[in-house]
Amino acid sequence: MTVPSPGAPPGSPAEDRDTAVAEESAAEPVAGADGGADGGGAEGAGGEGAEDEAKSAEAEAAQLSEAQAEIAAQRELRARIAQRKAEKEGPVPAGAKLSGQAADLLAAVRAMESGQAAPAAPVAPAAARAVPAAVDAAVPAQNRPRAPEPARAAPAAPTTAPGVVAAVxxxxxxGGAPAALAPQVTAVLGERAGDALRADPWLLLSVPGVRPEQADGFARALLxxxxxxxxxxxSAALVGWLLERAALQGHTALAFPAVRAALxxxxxxxxxxxxxxxxxxxxxxxxxxxxxDIGEDAEDGTADGEGAEGAADGPAAPVLLGLDRYALAEESxxxxxxxxxxxxQEASWDEAAAQAPSPxxxxxxxxxxGHGLVVHTGGEAARAEPVALAEAVRALGLRPVVAAHSENGRRRLxxxxxxxxxxLSGAEGPGRDADGALDLDVLVVLDAPQLDVETATTLVESLPDGARLxxxxxxxxxxxAGAGRVFADLLAARVCPQIASRTPDPGPLGELVxxxxxxxxxxxxxxxxxxxxxxxxxxxxxVHRTVQLVADSxxxxIGVPSGQTQVITVGHGGAVxxxxxxxALKERLNPGxxxxxxxxxDDRVAYVPAPGRTLTGAVVSADAEGLRLDCDGVPVVVPKELVESVVRHGWALTAHQAAGMRWPAAVVVLPGDAAQGLSRPWVYTAFGRGExxxxxxxxxxxxxxxxxxxVPAAERTTRLRTLLEGLLTPAV
Known part of the structure; x- marks a missing residue:
């Protein structure tokens, strides 16, 4: 049995997720999972049609008890959500008005400021009996507060007692697995990882990159x-693995039959x-x-309610399965x-609107x-409109903040x-007020399609009372790149004003895109x-023509230097x-x-400080502290022990990595084996990266x-739209 070494290569959460011929995600799609995030469909899933017809009566009887279990779990979840909402509405002491991830962040900041130990962050286990993950700080690495310094330090690798790692x-x-995997296993399973693995070898599946057949071989060797x-x-570990893997494909939940078929x-x-x-x-x-409630109409567990024959109210809502982590994020x-x-909001900004640079x-x-939440849609040229909004708000004496997804996007603003x-980390922007909320009146978030559900939740929970978003x-x-489709779900729910820009992107490129x-x-x-x-x-x-274009043509x-031309291709693996x-580009442009x-x-690099977030830059030097980079004018130091896992050469990126960024020139590479990975959103994104x-x-x-x-966007199974429509009346 071979288990991969620790440290997945940088990029999106799933390596090669941009392509349907990805080495891993296409090889093992989640059955019935709506094709994954970017074109990985359900191969040979069979679903319910693959089951023997002779077993159908027995399955229907079993599903009745399933529905009862589902009812109890649903009621328990709703009780938890109701309790959480009640806690929000009840009296709270100063500084405790936030909840969820934002409250965890505030608690960590205040503990650090006072010199106390930071409170432990809750970590949702992959399975109920899994050992809680060891956490080296109270918040994710990308959200930790950082003191001002000449160069930003990359998150340090978690430290664990050498004896614990040796035992693991x-x-x-x-079990026949490489000992080099021990630090990663310990980071996920905690200080008792060794004992936990002996008792339940399938806990190895909770480590990123480990596959079921590898965990099975490990279990056979031990047991x-x-x-x-x-x-x-x-089976419990497989359920957790399937849902975690679906999250890498963008789903926050999966339909009941899809999980059953995959098992x-x-x-x-x-x-x-x-x-x-x-x-x-x-x-x-x-x-x-x-x-x-989960009643008789959904007893068959189908995703579209087809088993609810004769239901007066039409098809039943789908029965979905999900992890606590994403369920609570979407609810919140x-x-x-x-x-x-x-x-x-009762303000009148007619005069400011009349002076706006465009209709x-x-x-x-x-x-x-007049509204606390507004959605704005448009292309690259339309980004000037939210910027004009911020300027108008500032002139009215309010405190606006404009945020972009990437350093590249921020620089363009x-x-x-x-x-x-x-x-969110406090490294940029106005900081937080006495209650721990962001110290602002209007928050404008551009590149909103790049918001995953957890980041969006943290942003919304961090807003002060009365703020506009x-x-x-x-x-x-x-x-x-992360789970969810927040922007698309909010657009589809139609619960707030949607302003569609009438400012087109100019020139032949604008016309093409x-x-x-x-x-x-x-x-x-x-x-x-x-x-x-x-x-x-x-x-x-x-490959030859790509290098020729970047280096010479x-x-x-065109007059665009090689350093300002970005290559975009479908995936990380393969011949192109x-x-x-x-x-090939390093050999031609910066051999060494x-x-x-x-x-x-001077090597161009892609630095991934957190899954789904890519910074482009160049190598400056290296010393005892690590590799020094210049990422769009921001100095960054990557500790040497992290370089291999979070930095790769960046002359060529995938379209997912390039989303939210633009360069003077772009070279998009579409080799023959890329055909299965192409979709309208992929082409639209890739072709739109050149200015x-x-x-x-x-x-x-x-x-x-x-x-x-x-080929439209591959669907993602999410709950946000339905939740919003249940809380609010959609606008006509």
Whole structure:
């Protein structure tokens, strides 16, 4: 048995998630999981149709008891949410008005300021009997407060007693797994990881990168004949693994039949009993949003209610399974957004709206004047409208903050803008008031499609009473790398004003990308070589032409230096993935021995401080503290022990990594094996990254036009829209 070494390569939470031919995610899709986040469909899932018809009567009887278990779990969840809401509404001492992740952050900040030990952050286990994860701080690394310093330090690797790691290494060795995995196992399972693994070897599945067949081999080596495919420990771990894996694909929950079918494919002899056990143990929560209770209409557990024959009210709401972590985040986010919608704003900003630079900006100003939550949609040129809003708000004596997803996006907005991560950590922006809320009156968040559900929850929980929130972005781009589709769900719920910009992106590039957004791949006139198509026949030619474009053609013909041209491709692996392209581009543009852990000064890099967040920059130097980078003007120090896992060369990125960023020129590479990974949002995102020039290395023939016209965004199973519609009346 081979178990991967610790430290997944940097990028999105799932390596190669941008492509349907990804080495891992496409090989093992979650059955019936709506195709994953970016095109990984359910292969051979079979679903209910794959079950033997002779077992259908028995299955229906079993599902009745399933529904009873689901009812109890649903009631328990609702009681927890009701208690949480009651705590919000009850009297609280000063400084305790926040809840959830925002309250954890405030508690950690105050503990650090007073010199006390930071409180332990709650960590949702992968299974009910899992050992709580060891936490080296009270908040995620990207949210920890940082004192001002010349260079930003990357999050330090968690420290654990050497004896604990050695003990875990011994258990791993007994099970045939590499001892090098011990630090990662200990970080996930905690100080008692060694004992926990001996008692339940399938806990190894809670470590990122470990696959079920590897955990099975590890369990057989430790337990011998004492384990089998029906072991309750195995089935509970598999349920947690399936849902965690679905979260990497963007889902916050999965339909009941999808999980059941996936367990059957993993040779679980009785998937129904396995799910009953997982629900009883608290490893998974069950929901049927949009219904008062889980009743007879949903007893069959189908995702679309087809089993509810003759139901007077139409199809039953789907029965969903989810992890506590994402369930509470979506519940809290829905509650917070509803609070903003219900907040009465009676200001009159007509004069400011009349002086706005464009009609769309004026419309946005008027909407924000009267509402606590407003959604703004548009392309790159439309970003000027929320900026104009902020300027108008400031002139009225209020305190606005404009936040972008990335350092690249922040830089394009000009002085005063912040990143979402910097705002939440306190490293950027106004800081927090005495109650722990963000010290602002209006928060404008651009690149909102990149907000995952947990980040969005933290933002909303951090807003002070009476604040206004504007979420702006382009609905055509790829969704967040993390779980959820917050922006899309909020648009679909239609519970607040939606201002659509009428400011088009200019020039041939703007015309091309606008057409893609409505499903049309048009030929555009590009007299200044704004758009160039470079046909290629195979992978070798694609790599050669890409290097030639970046190193010679674009600088010579367009006047954009190589350092300002970004290559975008479908995935990390393969003959024309980011790895292969970065090797070729480094050899041509900055050859060197890689004396700093594989890097040389002036190497372009992609630094991933947290899953789903990519910073682009260049290597400056290295010393005893680590690798020193310049990320869009922000100095960063990456500790040497983290370099291998969070930094890779960055001449070439995936479209997911590039979302929310732009460069003077972009070279989009579409080799023949990329066809399955293409969709309209992918093409729209990739083609829109160039400000002045776009070169397309084209090797997919008519597949590109087909993807633009016929392949929409792969669906994600989420609950936010339904929750919002239950709390608020959708606007007509």
């Amino acid at each position: 290494g011994a258990v791993l060795a007994d 011998g004949d004492g384990c089998g495919p029906g072991d309750e420990r195995r 059957a494919e993993r040779s679980v002899p009785d998937p129904d009993e396995a799910l009953r056990h997982a629900i009883a143990e608290g490893a998974v929560l069950v929901f049927q949003d949009g219904a008062d 986010l829905a509650d917070g957004l509803a609070r903003l919608v219900k907040t009465t 769309s900006a004026g419309e946005l100003i008027r909407a924000v004047a 000009g002085a005063g803008a912040v990143t979402v991560a910097g705002l 504007v979420l702006g972005g382009d609905p055509g781009v790829l969704w967040s 606008s057409g893609i957004g409505i499903g049309e791949l048009n030929q555009v006139e590009a007299p200044g070589k704004e758009v160039v198509i470079v046909p290629v026949r195979d992978a070798g030619e694609a 674009v600088p010579r013909a 993935g980011t790895r292969a392209l970065n090797v 021995p890689g004396r700093f852990g594989g890097f040389d000064p 002045r020039h776009l070169s397309v290395v084209h090797g997919v023939d008519q597949v590109l036009a087909h993807a633009v016209a016929e």
